[in-house]
Amino acid sequence: MNNFVNLWSYLSTTPLLWLTATIGAYLVAEKVSERLLNPPWANPVLLSVALLSPILIFTNTDYGTYFEGAQFIHFLLGPATVALALPLWDNRATIQKSVVPILCALVAGSVVAAGSAILLAQAFDLPMNVLLSLAPKSTTAPVALGISEAVGGIPTLTAVLVILTGIIGAITVTPLMNILSITDWQARGFAVGVAAHGIGTARAFKVNPIAGAYAGIAMALNALLTSLIVPILLKWLT
């Protein structure tokens, strides 16, 4: 027993344990999702979190300790964002042809994503700082946190809302588009990229490479646009 305690106290102080656990949980989530033929509700991010959280709670591990290991994976979000340049490059011919739809849909989708969140927050009578934290929820986390801070929101709340938005978008996009029998992969991908940033983009790449490329463009462009429109919408709507 003493040996086990020693082993545990060693493992819990190195990043190795939680790094391995994160990759392990993801691989299991991925396998489960594949077995079920990638249904939208079996979202790999959601499944991985559902696998890891009970382990962390059971072992009384705080988020700081967990993150020491998981930070190496978290760090890869940056290079992965840069990597989206390749699918854009590969699809440049079709993208050049759809510049007008891209720009119009971007502005409309981005305004609705932030504007509807603001109006709904008012309808639900939420406190002002919650409303401000909610407004940038559809854009990628680093941008959303920056906006939230700048307009007087609560960055931690924004971080949670951004991740939840991504998961909601990734889960709802496929059934929603299928119900409406929308078969245009460019439009489907672009929509989920605008509304649900990187987690939506990850889903789009799973479903179709063209959808993935368009989701990537949408996410990158919306990162640029959201920081411009959120302050304007807040001024108009609140």
Place this chain on the structure above:
Amino acid sequence: MLQTLGLLLGCQLAGEFITRGLGLPIPGPVLGLVILLLALALLPTLSSSLRPTIQVILAHLSLMFVPAGVGVIWNLEVLSSDWVALLVILTLSTVLSMLVTVAIFIAMKRLMMRWVK
């Protein structure tokens, strides 16, 4: 693989350098994406050497959101008593935004096609 990783990190670094240096409201990796796109335009042969590694990275994009996703569980209390309202708002707003985006995208595409004809 190592060259690709080096190039991706280099583009991100250049992006961070520029956005922070100039105080731009864009995250470094997004500008890094633009820089890599420029590199590909200048040197199109680069794409085939980048492809194998980038395909692996993009196929596992979900993995990179897991640490932040676990963080949500730790910070659920920030949702406080508003959590039902917030979940309803997030769902409605996300679905609405996707509907508008997809509708405008397809409408503009059709309009453009008619224009070209």
